[in-house]
């Protein structure tokens with residue numbers, strides 16, 4: 001009762017702090033915490049923690065917690081289960097006071113950032129059943145006190161930096177009720193203590209792989225009859241394998257590979273449940289291929305690389321009904337490779353590289369390509385002139401992705417993905433690691449279908465609102481784990497709330513979900529950060545959290561004149577800057593003025609590569625040798641300040657081949673600079689006008705159009721939130737050394753973030769000639785405004801004329817001249833003379849598309865996605881592969897001898913910013 005009051009007080013104190021937070025900007029991040037508390041799974045946390053429904057379970061998986069566990073955690077002494085998995089931002093050490101949470105049954109901290117030693121006090125958590133500390137950075141020894149946890153069922157310490165010996169008496173030998181010892185991927189050393197195992201043990205999984213354990217395998221291991229999975233591979237074990245190993249008749253997966261084991265080849269007779277055997281890379285005595293392999297009826301996989309086998313392979317091996325993979329590389333196996341006539345239906349790979357096989361039976365024909373056979377570096381392949389497929393080294397390819405469920409996948413915007421049920425949603429992504437699967441044929445889709453089905457059945461029976469599961473990309477990693485990418489789609493909504501995410505996370509971290517199929521063996525799951533919560537706090541959730549106890553030790557001394565946000569576009573940054581947190585920009589770094597001055601050769605005139613109303617652009621080189629273009633705003637002028645800020649914020653979030661990359665910026669009192677990747681071939685406008693000497697033939701123009709279209713498609717459909725560029729024109733398209741088009745100059749761009757109706761009402765800005773007439777009139781900006789500008793750009797590509805030239809508007813000119821019944825639509829007079837005499841494959845369709853893009857009504861214009869598809873079509877008509885790289889040879893040699901090839905001349909700030917009609921204005 002006493003502790004219950006504590007929790008109430010504690011929650012009250014959280015509320016108080018949150019109130020404090022609201023009045024003090026330093027605590028803004030804590031709003032998020034309030035949210036977390038409110039969103040904690042209702043069935044696991046009583047809605048009224050002070051009332052009777054409080055069941056003391058706290059799970060906050062994958063919700064983006066950042067901070068450290070405070071020693072005050074001891075106040076939560078009623079807590080029964082604590083799961084903070086998949087919060088990589090949770091760092092620091094586990095406070096020893098965790099030992100005071102006497103009621104804890106589950107302590108699950110999978111895939112966080114914890115470091116330091118595991119405190120001894122963990123031994124006093126007498127109720128503990130599940131202790132999962134895997135995939136952190138814990139150091140030091142395994143505390144012997146863990147042996148006190150007599151109720152422990154699951155002990156997972158894998159994938160940390162633990163060292164020293166496995167502790168016994170006192171130590172882990174006392175854990176007679178524990179089923180799982182998962183200690184792989186640490187730096188444990190010393191011998192595997194023979195005391196660790198006894199007939200009292202009830203272990204089913206012993207996973208010690210990838211450590212530095214040495215000495216010999218203790219014969220006491222043979223006493224643990226319950227064992228099902230044994231991984232001792234990737235250690236420094238020596239000596240003979242104890243002969244009683246084959247007492248372990250329940251073992252299904254056995255890994256002894258990559259040690260220094262000697263003595264006779266282990267005799268596995270009688271271990272009839274074995275599915276997967278890997279004894280590769282040991283120095284066993286030279287022996288004939290043992291006949292008893294052919295008695296292991298369940299065998300799917302036999303890995304015996306470099307194990308001193310000789311003689312021939314008995315044909316009976318291949319008739320084991322489940323057999324999928326036989327790897328016998330680097331032995332002295334000789335004779336003829338013969339699989340007989342009743343070989344396993346499931347057989348996929350026989351790898352006999354580097355043996356003495358002299359011939360191959362004629363089953364190669366029967367097998368019909370289903371079995372990959374590798375006999376490279378065998379006498380049968382060493383004869384000159386042998387060109388058989390089995391003499392080359394090729395692994396079977398095994399790809400899998402969940403197929404859509406009888407529906408057509410839809411195109412989704414921003415970070416949404418089309419679910420297996422073809423609905424757009426924000427999936428929760430994570431990775432499943434299977435530490436000892438019983439199969440090796442990763443290409444068998446039935447396995448994954450059955451896994452996804454068993455997950456869905458589980459989710460339904462546990463009332464988790466998951467609509468569907470998308471599994472993809474199964475691979476084996478260097479540790480021989482099967483790695484499988486998984487995405488969970490929300491049911492009924494387009495995104496999960498915290499309850500949903502933590503619920504799914506817990507199902508895996510607590511191992512509550514068991515694949516209904518034994519084939520998968522022990523697994524763990526690592527969830528990615530999920531940022532799209534229904535109750536949005538905003539982009540990235542930064543919960544500064546000295547967790548749970550709610551004691552916020554961080555206090556920042558904040559004495560600042562808060563700049564007036566209205567007048568100074570950088571005000572919000574200035575504030576952040578003081579707290580050491582210049583904007584949350586992932587891609588771009590902040591440079592100091594002094595640095596950039598050095599890189600750009602003191603901003604000397606010789607380095608100027610462009611100039612405009614905004615200021616000058618200089619060429620520079622980073623210490624890494626990377627060339628950069630530094631755009632420097634005119635000193636003292638805050639003109640363009642908003643543009644400057646917009647551009648940084650946008651560009652640092654977008655990354656696409658056809659969008660210029662922002663590398664960084666300088667943001668000091670009077671200096672505002674942007675640092676871009678250096679694009680050597682200048683703007684499209686210059687190339688079209690012949691200024692750069694680059695010859696733009698029709699093929700190159702098509703590629704440039706495709707590049708720009710893809711860049712825009714990315715901005716409209718994949719960037720989150722979507723971005724409208726607002727100033728697409730040939731002067732803002734840069735060409736790199738392979739003539740890839742890159743969209744640049746985001747000064748006028750707009751986010752579609754909080755827009756509901758698909759448009760934003762803004763002051764009209766843009767460049768004459770390219771601007772969408774509908775946008776002038778309504779002031780409503782949509783993606784279709786960019787489509788219009790792109791249409792104008794397409795006309796520019798075929799005519800090489802500026803949109804408004806000598807008072808004539810290109811769109812109108814083409815409309816007037818165009819006659820679809822004539823060759824080349826009767827546009828000869830308007831076409832760029834330099835391409836006139838080429839075969840202009842697809843020209844008609846190109847002009848058609850351009851005209852669609854410049855339709856008066858935005859609704860009638862295609863989307864950029866549709867534009868991309870159509871240009872790809874046109875390219876195929878013109879005989880080009882739209883997915884090949886741009887100019888197949890470097891174009892830079894075509895730059896003229898004046899070297900005037902990088903002007904970055906920035907006249908983008910000549911913008912129309914006023915009343916309609918624009919025709920009264922001078923063209924640019």
Ligand SMILES: *[C@@H]1O[C@H](CO)[C@@H](O)[C@H](O)[C@H]1NC(C)=O
Nearest residue numbers: 038039465493497498499500
């Ligand atoms: C979270 O989502 C689930 C399912 O969509 C819903 O039942 C539950 O009420 C939501 N919880 C909160 C706190 O919004």
Ligand SMILES: *[C@@H]1O[C@H](CO)[C@@H](O)[C@H](O)[C@H]1NC(C)=O
Nearest residue numbers: 123124144145147148170171
């Ligand atoms: C836990 O184990 C240590 C040594 O392993 C022992 O000294 C200690 O008394 C034990 N504590 C409890 C609570 O059993």
Ligand SMILES: *[C@@H]1O[C@H](CO)[C@@H](O)[C@H](O)[C@H]1NC(C)=O
Nearest residue numbers: 246267268269270290291292
């Ligand atoms: C392997 O063990 C079985 C049973 O324990 C025995 O019958 C057989 O002779 C052994 N084989 C070898 C090659 O030692």
Ligand SMILES: *[C@@H]1O[C@H](CO)[C@@H](O)[C@H](O)[C@H]1NC(C)=O
Nearest residue numbers: 257258278280281303305306
């Ligand atoms: C055996 O050792 C070689 C060389 O280190 C390695 O490339 C190979 O993957 C190992 N084989 C197995 C099955 O682990």
Ligand SMILES: *[C@@H]1O[C@H](CO)[C@@H](O)[C@H](O)[C@H]1NC(C)=O
Nearest residue numbers: 310311312332333334335336
């Ligand atoms: C295969 O190798 C064994 C052992 O080296 C040898 O006794 C046998 O004669 C060889 N067989 C063939 C067909 O070369």
Ligand SMILES: *[C@@H]1O[C@H](CO)[C@@H](O)[C@H](O)[C@H]1NC(C)=O
Nearest residue numbers: 444446447450516517518519
């Ligand atoms: C287990 O997986 C295999 C895939 O090889 C499948 O054929 C079998 O039906 C699955 N078993 C169950 C119970 O789903």
Ligand SMILES: *[C@@H]1O[C@H](CO)[C@@H](O)[C@H](O)[C@H]1NC(C)=O
Nearest residue numbers: 057081106129130510511512
């Ligand atoms: C966590 O897993 C354990 C052991 O599998 C199980 O007994 C327990 O019910 C699970 N906890 C919850 C809250 O599901």
